[in-house]
Amino acid sequence: MDFFSGRISELIEQLAMLPGIGTKTAQRLAFHIVSLPEDKVEKLSRTISETRKHVRYCAECFTLTDSELCPVCRNERRDHGTIMVVETPRDLAAYEKTGKYEGVYHVLHGAISPMLGIGPDDIRLKELMKRLEGDVKEVIVATNSTLEGETTAMYISRLIRPTGIRVTRIANGVPVGGDLENVDEVTLLRALEGRTDL
């Protein structure tokens, strides 16, 4: 790869180490970056460095943020008695984008996976239980609909049930706007089981 120059090749190499960025994309990005005005590139470089330096976990929900509490936990108009449990900050972002959820979150940073040797102590479960000592009415488990996500959901529900706090799970079903013929059988059966009266 050294037909450009040491520096450009080095940039391509470093970009290619990012997830989902192959050599070709890294090359495209590198050429784009060197063709940008110098002040824009300085800004990008500085933002990367500064963001990394200041990032931390929200003291309440453990999402990534750059202050003691994240904007959601800081927001007094949110319903702090309803906690949605998600696996990652990206899942939090997905629900925030709907603009309809008014509760707060708890980010586990993973899911229980006996296969990968990830147990209940390796994710932020103790921290969730600690939060339930406060005034919490409902825990909505929104872990992924995968083996690991379901295992985690079951574990959480068993853990919380004795406290008397309501534990719910987001629904499985046919995606809105999706053709039935393109939906897998397990989802179709779940959609049937979860049917509601019209």
Place this chain on the structure above:
Amino acid sequence: MDFFSGRISELIEQLAMLPGIGTKTAQRLAFHIVSLPEDKVEKLSRTISETRKHVRYCAECFTLTDSELCPVCRNERRDHGTIMVVETPRDLAAYEKTGKYEGVYHVLHGAISPMLGIGPDDIRLKELMKRLEGDVKEVIVATNSTLEGETTAMYISRLIRPTGIRVTRIANGVPVGGDLENVDEVTLLRALEGRTDL
């Protein structure tokens, strides 16, 4: 997008301005970056900034590099009498990766496009003609197989023909390893026209 923090949102925004990076990918990249060890992030940030500062065009072939001449033009073992004309440094990279081309390059930085108002003076054509005053045997036109690339190839061939230097065009045909049924008709016809004796 401000449910993380000003800084993380700013990083996502800046990454999303890169070509081919949508909001979701930018988010994934941002989370990856903030989860990396701080020294790795510093290195990435510095490489981006340094590369941009030192990048320039090769004085001979106009590819991007960080010294007066690029590694290809500097290499005395390359055949400097054969010049392959490409649209972008990425095209140069593609041919360099074959490891079989022994000549040098000329990067036009674009192609003639009446539609986009890009004329012969907007790409590095004058610089190509200047190079032909030296000892050049052949110019291989390897612009893209698009309307713009073909227009540029025709223009270059007409420009060079009076000099007596050989001008060739890379072949159109069926991609190696490709199924005929997946190849478009124009390519199939070009492959037929370009057939060679076995």
